[in-house]
Amino acid sequence: MSYEISSDYRLSTLPEDRRPLCILGLGLIGGSLMRDAQAAGWPVFGWNRSEKTVTRARRDGYDVSADLEATLRRAEETDALLILGVPMPALSFLLDAISQHAPTCGFTDVTSVKQEVHDLVEAKGMSDRFVGGHPMAGTANSGWQATMHGLFRGAVWVVTYDNARELAGAGAEAGAAASTGSSAAGGGATSGAAGAAPGADADEVSKRWLDTWVRVVGLAEEVGASVIPAIARRHDSAVGRVSHLPHILAESLAVAGDSGGPLALSLAASSFRDGTRVAGTDPDLVRAMVENNRPAVLEALDQTIELLQGAREDIAHPDRSLKTLAEDGHAARGRFEARAGRNKGDASNRPIIRVRPGAPGWLDQLRSAESMGAQIGIF
Incomplete structure (x- = not known):
């Protein structure tokens, strides 16, 4: 059975980039992404730790392995974009494996917190090829x-740009250092050449990061998501x-x-069912979401x-x-529906x-887009 993703959400006008995708972790998000990417004609392969999941995915017609090292070597050889779905x-653990076996591949993630992931990637010295991602989609169920x-x-689909700001800052600092070094040496050719190297390296790093960022945005749009x-x-x-x-x-x-x-x-009916829908989520996943975002959750909870x-x-x-709470809540819900649409398929007013x-x-x-939601x- 063929399945077609509507192009209504694609705003970008760049040529399609069909370099391979490598999805690491085939739960609800990673597995659904594999289904949509393959349906769209994208070369896609993946890895999952569970042999049971690998067997099920293969039975459904997907190229999946339980051998992480071999999967990452294949990704490196094919310049695949890595999507971390764990x-x-x-x-x-996964970042260490990527660093060893796929040292040049760009990668993104789909976790529901971003700062902790960003800090972890930075600590491992991999920021120059990482773009954070978070598809705001899911159900109460999990697994393949x-x-x-x-x-x-x-x-x-949220796409982060922290590393663009940091790389831009690194380039500016490198340029300033080169200028200072050149002045101190009286503008000699040797000092100027030495000072240019850091700036050039920063530019190369930026190109690699930009390539990954564009690929992530293109992937999100390809599967019908709106990128913010x-x-x-x-x-x-x-x-x-x-x-x-929630x-x-x-x-x-x-x-x-x-x-x-x-x-x-x-006696419980639709209001109770709708209000408790996400309570059906795997408790371990709930804990992973909430406990890795404690400061923000505490502020909202207070x-x-x-x-x-x-x-x-x-x-x-x-x-x-x-009266006040009922009216304020009703108005807030109205603003949400006006922004996102009453139903999932509705056109949004973002x-x-x-x-x-x-x-x-x-x-x-990007800052303006962020502030306005x-x-x-991209073009």
Whole structure:
């Protein structure tokens, strides 16, 4: 059965880049990405630690191995883009393997926190080929058996640009150092040549990073996602509120409802079902999300507790009302629907900004897009 991804979300006008993809970790996100990429005609292969998952994926017609070293050597030979689809606790091990067996491959990740990943990659000296990613898509289910075509269609895919800022800074610092060295030596040819080397190296590093960044954006668009740029810290602050906090609230609501006993569960309908949907997520995945983003989640949780305490006081006093919270919540939900659409397939009303990677002022454009929550396309 063929499956076609709509091109409605593709804003970029660069030629398609069909160098191979190598997906490391075939859970819900990695496996669904493999399905969509192969359906789109992309050369794609992958790795998973579980032999059971490898067997299932192969049975479904996918090129998958349980041999990590061989998979990474193949990626290096074919200049594949690596997509890290493993949970946060497994990233350090995987990065070490990539450093050893695929030392020139660009790579991205799909984890739900970005600052910790960014810091880990930086500590291992691999920032010049890493672009953070987070597809804002998923279900309460996990594993290869939960994978599906079309998971990312209409979803947002966050692409980070922290390393662009840092590499730009490194280039500026190298240029300043070269200029200072040249002046101190009286502008001699030997000093000038020596001072130029760091700047040239920084430019080469930037080219490698830019190539990876463009490939990640192209991949996200290819599977139907809308790309929004963000630096890691701001991403984590935002998802702490709209992704990680909802898991805590869903778990709490599920426990409170269940505490009402059999009658309460028999009477529970759509509001309880919708409000507790993500409580069906694997508890280990919930912990990995929330516990790796503690500062942002705590800030959002404190505000929520304050709102709930206010609601409790309003309910406890007969002369008070829930009017303010009910109206504020209704208005906030309306703003969300106006921005993202009422249903997943609806067209969004996000601003759109087109950028040319590496051109003068492009980082300012990314900052503007981030501040507006704008979708980007590249040309």
